[in-house]
Amino acid sequence: MNERVADSATDGDIQALRAEFKNLRTDFSKLTELLKDTAINRGSEAADRLRATAERGWSEAKSTAQTVIEEMEERPLATVAGVFVAGVLFGLLLGGRR
Secondary structure, three states: OHHHHHHHHHHHHHHHHHHHHHHHHHHHHHHHHHHHHHHHHHHHHHHHHHHHHHHHHHHHHHHHHHHHHHHHHHOHHHHHHHHHHHHHHHHHHHHOOO
């Protein structure tokens, strides 16, 4: 009789464990989906921030280039002199001793 009670208790424990494993699988599945959705959303948020930063940088670069061009047009002789001096210095630095 004790064996039957022990077998019945063991069977009940096994059934309870199976039910718990089934619940755990369901919970892990939900967690996996949640993590996947979070990663997708974070990825798109990061891409949006990167795109905004790149657009801002490009806009600033265009503005700076436009300012430089305007300065060069206003003072062409100073620009030529500056480029000449920069070229000479660059040549001296890279020319080395022969």
